[in-house]
Structures are given as structure tokens and as C-alpha cells.
Amino acid sequence: MTEVKQLVQDLADQFGRSQESLLPILQGIVTKEQHISEDAMIEVARELNISAAHVYGTATFYSFLNTKPLGKYVIRVCKTITCMMHGKNQIIKELEAVLKVNLGETTHDGKFTLLETNCLGQCHKGPAMLINDTPYTELTPDKVREIIMMYRDKELRVN
Amino acid sequence: MTKKQLQRLDLIFKNEHDIEEILTKTFSKSNEEIINDLISSGLKGRGGAGFPTGLKWKLASEEETDSKYIICNADEGEPGTFKDREILSRVPHKVLAGMAVCARLIGARQGYIYLRGEYVFLRPQLLEVINEFHQLLDKIGLDFRVEIFLGSGAYICGEESALFESMEGKRGEPRNKPPFPTQQGYKSKPTVINNVETLAHTYSIFKYGADKFKDLGVQDSRGSKVFSVSGDTPIPGIYELEFGMSLQKFVDDFADGDAKAVQVGGASGFCVPRKKFEKTVIGYQGKLRGTSLPTGGSMMIFNSSRSMYNVLHNYLDFFVEESCGQCTPCRVGTQQLLLGIEAVKKGDQPSSYLDKLMELAEAMRITAKCGLGQSVANSFSSIVENFKEEMIY
Amino acid sequence: MSDKVNLRIDNIAVSVEEGTTILEAARKVNIRIPTLCHHEDLCVAGNCRVCMVEQKGSDRLLPSCAMPVSEGMEIQTNSLKVRSARKQIIELLVSEHRADCTRCYKNGKCELQELASEYIIGENGFIDLVPLKVLTIDNFSPSIIKDDSKCIRCQRCVRTCDQLQNIGALTVAYKGKDMKISSFYEKPMYEVVCTNCGQCVNRCPTGALTEKTYLEQVWSAINHEKKHVVVQTAPAVRIALGEALGMPAGEIVTGKMVSALRRLGFDSVLDTDFTADLTIIEEGNELLQRLKKVLVDGDKSVKIPMTTSCSPGWVKFIEHTFPEYLDNVSTAKSPQQMFGSLAKTYYAKKIEVEADDIVSVSVMPCTAKKYEADRPEMRSSGYKDVDFVLTTRELALMIKQAGIDFASLPEDEYDSFMGESSGAAVIFGATGGVMEAALRTAYEVVTGREVPFDDLNITPVRGMEEIKEAAVKIENPLPEWSFLDGVELKTCVAHGLSNAKKVMEAVKEGKVDYHFIEIMACPGGCLGGGGQPIPTSPAIREKRSQAIYREDSMKPIRKSHENPEVLQIYEEFLKKPLGEKSHELLHTHYTERNRY
Numbered sequence A: 001m002t003e004v005k006q007l008v009q010d011l012a013d014q015f016g017r018s019q020e021s022l023l024p025i026l027q028g029i030v031t032k033e034q035h036i037s038e039d040a041m042i043e044v045a046r047e048l049n050i051s052a053a054h055v056y057g058t059a060t061f062y063s064f065l066n067t068k069p070l071g072k073y074v075i076r077v078c079k080t081i082t083c084m085m086h087g088k089n090q091i092i093k094e095l096e097a098v099l100k101v102n103l104g105e106t107t108h109d110g111k112f113t114l115l116e117t118n119c120l121g122q123c124h125k126g127p128a129m130l131i132n133d134t135p136y137t138e139l140t141p142d143k144v145r146e147i148i149m150m151y152r153d154k155e156l157r158v159n
Numbered sequence B: 001m002t003k004k005q006l007q008r009l010d011l012i013f014k015n016e017h018d019i020e021e022i023l024t025k026t027f028s029k030s031n032e033e034i035i036n037d038l039i040s041s042g043l044k045g046r047g048g049a050g051f052p053t054g055l056k057w058k059l060a061s062e063e064e065t066d067s068k069y070i071i072c073n074a075d076e077g078e079p080g081t082f083k084d085r086e087i088l089s090r091v092p093h094k095v096l097a098g099m100a101v102c103a104r105l106i107g108a109r110q111g112y113i114y115l116r117g118e119y120v121f122l123r124p125q126l127l128e129v130i131n132e133f134h135q136l137l138d139k140i141g142l143d144f145r146v147e148i149f150l151g152s153g154a155y156i157c158g159e160e161s162a163l164f165e166s167m168e169g170k171r172g173e174p175r176n177k178p179p180f181p182t183q184q185g186y187k188s189k190p191t192v193i194n195n196v197e198t199l200a201h202t203y204s205i206f207k208y209g210a211d212k213f214k215d216l217g218v219q220d221s222r223g224s225k226v227f228s229v230s231g232d233t234p235i236p237g238i239y240e241l242e243f244g245m246s247l248q249k250f251v252d253d254f255a256d257g258d259a260k261a262v263q264v265g266g267a268s269g270f271c272v273p274r275k276k277f278e279k280t281v282i283g284y285q286g287k288l289r290g291t292s293l294p295t296g297g298s299m300m301i302f303n304s305s306r307s308m309y310n311v312l313h314n315y316l317d318f319f320v321e322e323s324c325g326q327c328t329p330c331r332v333g334t335q336q337l338l339l340g341i342e343a344v345k346k347g348d349q350p351s352s353y354l355d356k357l358m359e360l361a362e363a364m365r366i367t368a369k370c371g372l373g374q375s376v377a378n379s380f381s382s383i384v385e386n387f388k389e390e391m392i393y
Numbered sequence C: 001m002s003d004k005v006n007l008r009i010d011n012i013a014v015s016v017e018e019g020t021t022i023l024e025a026a027r028k029v030n031i032r033i034p035t036l037c038h039h040e041d042l043c044v045a046g047n048c049r050v051c052m053v054e055q056k057g058s059d060r061l062l063p064s065c066a067m068p069v070s071e072g073m074e075i076q077t078n079s080l081k082v083r084s085a086r087k088q089i090i091e092l093l094v095s096e097h098r099a100d101c102t103r104c105y106k107n108g109k110c111e112l113q114e115l116a117s118e119y120i121i122g123e124n125g126f127i128d129l130v131p132l133k134v135l136t137i138d139n140f141s142p143s144i145i146k147d148d149s150k151c152i153r154c155q156r157c158v159r160t161c162d163q164l165q166n167i168g169a170l171t172v173a174y175k176g177k178d179m180k181i182s183s184f185y186e187k188p189m190y191e192v193v194c195t196n197c198g199q200c201v202n203r204c205p206t207g208a209l210t211e212k213t214y215l216e217q218v219w220s221a222i223n224h225e226k227k228h229v230v231v232q233t234a235p236a237v238r239i240a241l242g243e244a245l246g247m248p249a250g251e252i253v254t255g256k257m258v259s260a261l262r263r264l265g266f267d268s269v270l271d272t273d274f275t276a277d278l279t280i281i282e283e284g285n286e287l288l289q290r291l292k293k294v295l296v297d298g299d300k301s302v303k304i305p306m307t308t309s310c311s312p313g314w315v316k317f318i319e320h321t322f323p324e325y326l327d328n329v330s331t332a333k334s335p336q337q338m339f340g341s342l343a344k345t346y347y348a349k350k351i352e353v354e355a356d357d358i359v360s361v362s363v364m365p366c367t368a369k370k371y372e373a374d375r376p377e378m379r380s381s382g383y384k385d386v387d388f389v390l391t392t393r394e395l396a397l398m399i400k401q402a403g404i405d406f407a408s409l410p411e412d413e414y415d416s417f418m419g420e421s422s423g424a425a426v427i428f429g430a431t432g433g434v435m436e437a438a439l440r441t442a443y444e445v446v447t448g449r450e451v452p453f454d455d456l457n458i459t460p461v462r463g464m465e466e467i468k469e470a471a472v473k474i475e476n477p478l479p480e481w482s483f484l485d486g487v488e489l490k491t492c493v494a495h496g497l498s499n500a501k502k503v504m505e506a507v508k509e510g511k512v513d514y515h516f517i518e519i520m521a522c523p524g525g526c527l528g529g530g531g532q533p534i535p536t537s538p539a540i541r542e543k544r545s546q547a548i549y550r551e552d553s554m555k556p557i558r559k560s561h562e563n564p565e566v567l568q569i570y571e572e573f574l575k576k577p578l579g580e581k582s583h584e585l586l587h588t589h590y591t592e593r594n595r596y
């Protein structure tokens, strides 16, 4: 059995095979693989006995259910009103410089993807961003550099 | 001269350790008594729409079916709103207590917290609290369980019927109403859906009584309200205040002395210019003096350094992306408003085009399928009307 | 029984059942409220918002298609507020739409265009959004063209494919400004589970989903000196063509259609009904043989229940969804394809024309037939058996292009050799028709007597019920069929692929023990096919159905095995049912396809 088939089966065992399990299963795939591939969607459709197009339509509705490959760490910088007022553009510029990518791109080593997102519910501490599930707030250019350093260190230690 | 500060309250966030006692006490009452308490407290939904909570529970309790649900709406996605996150991280047991009482009252055995994907970091600690709570329920003997359902980054899923669709494994497209959630909600079963803060307030009502709650606030807007304060303020954060304050009082306390406008209720709320601070009262629409503004509790302050064009542009950008896209006025209307103000700003359209856009916003308000499309007009019209020169030059 | 609700619409008092929508109530008093996303065959969507009406005392407008009436309502369908909102909504739709009507296939038949003209959408509309979007045209399929730039996102197609067909080939993808109608992973329709049934095409209000047209190719063939162009017309075309030419639903226009085809320049005007009769002979005999092999020989390789194979949408569906049941599908080709292979063999010889010079055209109520004609299995004459498939709608267009005044045409008759047909063939066009035709013949083959139904009308298999069952008990058969004595022949009839799926699931779960199943991919059978005139509705399909049974009852010959031209072809060419020639030309096998 292919890896993705196994993953989807395990998730379906865990969450069940009714349509109500669709989001939890898709979320599980994203946690593991950072995106939902065509093959993964077909397996989900098979497990839940729904049409593959339905899986696709649902996945593309939700901005966290990526259908295109992303890096290991997905950085989502809030672009909404108070974060904008408090300088999210500078934060993005800094991230672009540190990571050597443009907004929307993934680093060559496949580690980081830089995206924008809407309000993260941290407006009193803007600018704010998420790296995967973790929020970082009251960002300054210096602070984001340190945060990225920290992730890079972590990666070095893992390898 | 020192001005009198608005009173800071501490009902919601006071950490209390008497959940078991309060639940036992409440469960000793009849359903009618509980409903009457809630109705006479005057508690209205804190998710934005302001529906009387007691009535909502009553309607759901009157439905006869095999299963019902209680759902806590923790999808908090309105720009400038972050109070539900704070409540869930600091006093989640109050929210759970509210859900349990509702469950017993309407006859639900299953409850869900729909937690927005952006708040997934709260999940581990919430699960712990829920586990403890389940033990307590077993002890009291209530057959009720709460699960967390995680959102995945779609603002519209905060709208109750879109939230149900999302939980059912579909795109979060709002449904036609009627039927209403208390008739056919999650999986087409009668469902009570309440905001996090609403549920936390029910705990206070069960504990301190309806009268205590009613003493706070004014006429149609009873109790306290948790405000998310952000923008140009030296003290951004969460504040629990009484309903019924004037915006001027609020600005005196929270702004940096140079406030030119306050956005009340987030991007879907209204923008109030300085000259109207005095006459604007914070509360649900009713018999209040002046203009009253309902709010999910977001207060964003803009000082005179801010371009209101940029503010509006940012909101519209948000709506263009976050509209579910199913209905014409909202899907296309939001795009037209955004491109429209850009065109006027660039001089590609005459300033009179703003009038056409105002008409469009009004048409969206009366024709859109759900609250998202209906309320784009709130910020659009209030900003364009009050800051027209900033839109043009 | 249920209480009546009283309300006023545009000051007219209306009293309707509880649960009626404002739209339906308004129609009762002949007030037309414009709609786009609403369709009688589909569940309520309430997303286009053109049907908004004003309720006295309420600030916001109400979507009349989705809002049930309530007591004492006072509704205005044409107040200034309504008009202004409606006009803006139409303007918004047009602003998101590549509105090049004069070049559009749906020009003159488009619901958006109609509304835009009704509300005089002028020049000072909104900003044109089309240049800002990446919108694709998918024209890879031989049946269907999907043009996203013409889509108003009413989701009728998605609901059709989900609810009526339960295929789910189409979905809504993305949200906000990027929201669009998409197939799985935005693949071409050709590559996904779409059955080409065209039901979505039938319900699309604009030019976003249309059939792929072969009109120009057919015109060239007609005008080619050397080519002999034969045309066949499916059973369900003759009872619907009139609708596309300004006649009311339910008119039988067989004779006029034949005249028109001659005037258009077709060299031979023949009838698919002829091969429908032939199908009955082949398929009926196949059924009896299967029963014999199963009941007498105990042959495990032979599968029962046997299902029909004449609906290409159904065939593609089973290839994708129930490939393990492909051996249950009758090997008989569809009437269109039988006709095609005979046109370039038997008929070519009869009229002494080289097969190479024959261009074979069919007029079908169906878009899936275009795909079927393109299949590699369909070249048993040594050529492409059917060169071009036109829908009923395309034929209507040809008639208009040729300036023919259809209504005043005289009636004419089909050419011979492949133009004669029985009433049994005509009813192929309605759900249950193939079953009825097969029973009329099979029963008589087995017992030597006519089916024991009044005037040959096997009413249990007629009508629009979703899934019909009928059992015919065989008594006193001829000696050859003695093993069938006392056997109750169990049959099932389903139309619309969602019902087909239900039936196949029941078969799979062993819940049913049918011998013979008739399945048509389209609601109502071919009369509701994806190539039929637009609009379609339960009432329109009912009228078409009545016309079909009327035509049957008027036919001098009612049973396939009595069709003299069918007898002749067996005599001169095929020799016997399921014989060698039949296998070569009239039978085929289908193959498994991807489930997703």
C-alpha cells in the first residue's frame, strides 16, 4: 500500500467514515504532508464514499487545506487591519530578505513557505503571524529574524 | 480635571472553582425556571446578532426529535476581535458549564466547540479541561460529551449555518433561513449555537442570579460585555465593560488623544467619526438615546495619521477573499466595491462613481444571503459617507 | 388537509398550502418573478438573488424561491426597491461575465441575456471583471463544452450532477472572488467520471455548459458531391423537436421532421426506431439465452440480472462505478450504433453506394451519444460507424438556418430498408419503454401468445416513478422454453443515474433477484435526454411521455418482431439473432475505468 493510502486509512479509522469526518481527515493529511495531493484526495473519496470532486471543492474552500505543496514550516503573516497599521509590510519584507523568497513562495530547501493570511485574533498584539500552528505576536524585524534562526537551528539539530 | 473612568468589570474572567456547586444548584431547578432566569436576565447573544439567549434555548427545548446539539461558536474571525480566545484560554470551564446546562435543558447529549483553525494551539489545554469536565459530568450524572471541531481558515464558517455545513464535511456556504438552527441545525437536528462569551455569561447568571446581571447595562442591552480593543491605543487588550457607554467615554479612556474614528464591531461593523462619538452609544439597537451600535465587541481606534481609504481597502480586501462566493450580491458586489474605490482613487472613475457604489452597498445589504454580504454596507457606507474626501484625493 | 395560508402578492389575494414558496404562490396568480438559480427539478439554492421580492414591513428583501409563505404576508414583486436591487444584481452578473452574446452559442436562448435585455442593462454598468480572471474553456470532450467565462455560478449544474445523477463530476471550488465550478482537480471533463449525460447542459441557464456541435461538419457532408449522407432519428426526437421550433410540448412531429430532413438535403432519411426493434430481437434473445445458460446449464460465467445497454451515459457510469458488473450489461449495442454499423454495410449494399462514401449522421436526444460514437468499440463496419451525432436542439437549429417554416411542412415518410418501425421501438424514448418492448417480444417468443396486458400496454413499467418493478409469470411455454414454465420473470426499471446507483447497490448487496433491468441515464428516459430542447421540467417530460405512448398506440405494428424490415434484414443479411453477423456488427463489450 502506498504511504498516502495508509495515512488516509489510518485517519479514517481514527475519525470515522461518514462525511462529517471529511475536515478532520483533510486536516490530518495537511498536518502530516503540508498539502493534500491528488492521490490523497482520491483515497479520501474512496474511504468516505463521496465524489473526488466534492473532496476537491471542499478542500479548496478552506485556506488552511492546501492543495499545492508547501514547505515544512508554513509562515502566515496577518495582513488584516490592525496588523497592517502596525507594520506587517515591514515584517514581510524582513521575512522575504531572511528567507530569500517572495511572498507566496517556498524556500529552495523546502523548509519555509511565506504566505499572508487574514486576522489571526491577535490584533492587540499585532503584527502577528503563525508558523504552522504556533502564533507569534508583537513582531519586529529583529524578532522575526530571531524566530527564523530558531527554526533553522532546530532543523540543523534534527539532521 | 480628571474624568471619571469607565468601570472595569471582572465577571467573566474571575476564576471560580465552584462549577460543580453551580451545576448542581442549576440542575435542581426546572427547565422553566432556568429559561425564565435567562429571559429575565436580558442576556443577548454576544456573537454579533444579539438574539435573546433564553428564547433560543426555549425554542430548541420545544422541538421533539431523537437528537439535538449544542455548539459553542469559537470561530472568532471578525477582524479586531480576540475576546473569545481569551475567554477560552482563561475560563473555559464557564463555557463548558453553560453548554452542559443548555444540553440538559434542550435534551442534547453531544456538544461541540467549533474552534477556528488559527486557535489550534489552544486545543491541548482545552482537551484537558474537557476531560476533567467529563469526569465532573459523570459524577453529577449528566449524559453529555463535548468535542472540539477544528475549523480550517474560513471566516464565513462563523456564520451559524455555514458552520454546520463545515462540520458536515462540506463547503461553508450559508443556508437559506428558515429553517433556523433551533429547528434544523447540525445534521438537520435542532441545534443551539452560542458564542463563547454568551455561554460564559450564562454561568454568571446561574451563579449570581438574573437580577445581578440585569443590573448591569441599560434597557435593551443588559449585562457586561467583553471588548477587544486595538488600533491606535496605548493600552490594547481585553476589557470587560458595562453596556450603554457612549463612544466618547470609551475614547477618553482608551484612545491616544488623537482618535479620528472608531470602528465598532469589526470590519462588518460601523465606522464612527469623531464628531459622532458623543451621540453614539454602545449596545443593541433599541430605545437608547442617539445611535446605538451593536457589536461583537471589537473596538478599533484610528488616529489622525491613518488613511481611511487604506482602512476601507483593507476591509474590502478581506471580504473579497472571505465571502463564501455563492450569492451574487456578495461575491461580485465586494469585488466591485474594492475595484470601484481603487478606480476613483486613481481617477479612472469620477467621484460620482462613489454614489453608484453606495447604492450597490445598499442593494447588497438588502439582498445578500447572509450576514457577511449584508453587513459590508455597514463599514462601506459609514466610511465613504464620513470620509469622502479621503476616498477621492 | 394541511392548512391554507392567505397572503397578498402585488395586491392580489392568494391562498396556498403551507410550505409553498412565494415564487410558487406568485405563479399561481400568473405573476412571473425572474429566477436564475431556481430549477423545478432541483433543490432550492437561493444564491442568484434575482428573485428578491419586498415584504411590507420588512427592511431586507426576501428570496421568493426559498422563502415559504406566511399568513398575512403582503408581497410586492415589482416595487422600486425590488427593481433597483434586481437590476443591480443582473448588472453584477454581467460584469463577471464574458458577455459577447453575438458570438455565443446560447445567443437568443440564454436566461441571463433575457434578463439583461428585460432590465435594459445599459452601458454605465460596473467595472468589467473578466479581464482580471483566468477562466478556461474546456472543449476536449466530444460531448460537452464547459466555458467558465460564461458561468454565473448558479450551481444548477452541480445540483443536477449531484442530486439527479449522483455522479458528483462537478463541484464548486474555492471561495470569494475565486469561486468557480470545477471538476476534480480542474481536469478536463473528458478525464473525469462525467458520463456525458448532458443533464447539466439541459439546466445551465447560460452558455457555460453546452453540447459540442457538429453542425458545420454535417452541412459540409451534405454539400459534398460524392458523399451520400444518411440520417437516423432517435425515438425521442420526434416528440420534442417541435418545442425547439415554437410548438407546445407533447406534439408529435415525425412526419414534418422527415420532410425537413429531406429538405435539408440528407440523402437517406432513416429511423433509429428500426434498430430499436432490432435491439429488442437481439437483446431479448440474449436474455433468454442467458436465462437458459443460468437455469438449465448452470453456467457460472453467465451473469444475471442482465441490464440494458442502450443508454451510453449508463454504460460509462457502470464502467466507472460498478465495473464488476460489466458482464451483466447486455452485449447488444445501442440502436444508434447498430444503425451505424448497418448503414455502412447492409444499407450501403442495398442502395449500391460504397461504404466509404456514406456519411452517417444521427439525431439524438442525447449528448452522451456523441461520446459513444467516438468510442473505439464503435468501428465494426471498418469505418467510424456513426460519423456525426446531432442533438434535437442542433437539428432545430439546422431547420432554422435553412429557413424552413417547420409548422407548415407536409408530413412525409422514412425511406425504406431501415425506416420501418413498430410501436415498441417508439416507446424506447420513455423510461420503461425498452422493458415493455422486450416483454412484448420475449413473452411471445417463449409462449407463442401475446403478453397478457390489455392492448399490449404493460402499464406497471410506465410512468415517472423513480424505480419500478414488474414481474411477469410464464405459463405454458412452447416446448423449447419449458424450463421457464412457472418462472416469474422479475424486472426493474430505473431512470436517472441516482436511481441506477440505488438499483445497482441493491443488486450488489443481494437484496434483489431481478432477471432483467432497464436503466436510462436521464430522468424520464431519452425523452428527458441531455440533448433535448431546453427548458425541461416534470410537466414537460410528462407531456413528451404522453406523446410517445400516443404514437405507440397509433402504430399499426406494435411489436418489434413483426417489423417487416427487421424480418427482411434477418432473412437477407443477419440470418438469425445472435448469429455470426450479429456478433460482428451488433454486439460489443465495455471496459473498466477509473472509479475517481
Ligand SMILES: Cc1cc2nc3c(=O)[nH]c(=O)nc-3n(C[C@H](O)[C@H](O)[C@H](O)COP(=O)(O)O)c2cc1C
Pocket (backbone or CB within 6 Å): B044, B045, B046, B047, B048, B049, B050, B051, B053, B073, B074, B075, B076, B077, B078, B155, B156, B157, B158, B159, B160, B161, B193, B194, B195, B196, B198, B199, B370, B371, B372
Ligand atoms: C459572517 C459571519 C460571521 C460570524 N462569525 C461569528 C463568530 O466568529 N463567532 C460567533 O460567535 N458568531 C459569529 N457569527 C454569528 C453567528 O451566526 C451566530 O449568530 C452566533 O454564533 C449565535 O450565538 P449568540 O446568539 O450567542 O451570539 C457570525 C455571523 C456572520 C454572518
Ligand code: SF4
Pocket (backbone or CB within 6 Å): B156, B173, B174, B322, B323, B324, B325, B326, B327, B328, B330, B331, B368, B369, B370, B371, B372, B373, B374
Ligand atoms: S452573503 Fe456572502 S458569505 Fe453570505 S452567502 Fe452570500 S456570498 Fe456567501
Ligand code: SF4
Pocket (backbone or CB within 6 Å): C097, C098, C099, C100, C101, C102, C104, C105, C106, C107, C108, C110, C111, C112, C113, C150, C206, C207, C208
Ligand atoms: S451566456 Fe448568455 S449572456 Fe453570456 S454571452 Fe452567451 S448569450 Fe450572452
Ligand code: SF4
Pocket (backbone or CB within 6 Å): C144, C160, C161, C165, C167, C168, C169, C170, C193, C194, C195, C196, C197, C198, C199, C200, C201
Ligand atoms: S454530463 Fe452528466 S455526469 Fe457529466 S457533469 Fe453533466 S450531469 Fe454530471
Ligand code: SF4
Pocket (backbone or CB within 6 Å): C150, C151, C152, C153, C154, C155, C156, C157, C158, C181, C203, C204, C205, C206, C208, C209
Ligand atoms: S455552468 Fe451553468 S449551471 Fe453551472 S453554475 Fe455555471 S451557469 Fe450555472
Ligand code: FES
Pocket (backbone or CB within 6 Å): A078, A079, A080, A081, A082, A083, A084, A118, A119, A120, A121, A122, A123, A126, A127, A128, B079, B080, B081
Ligand atoms: S488584524 Fe492581525 S491578528 Fe487581527
Ligand code: FES
Pocket (backbone or CB within 6 Å): C034, C035, C036, C037, C038, C045, C046, C047, C048, C049, C050, C051, C052, C063, C064, C065, C066
Ligand atoms: S432564483 Fe431565487 S435566489 Fe436564485
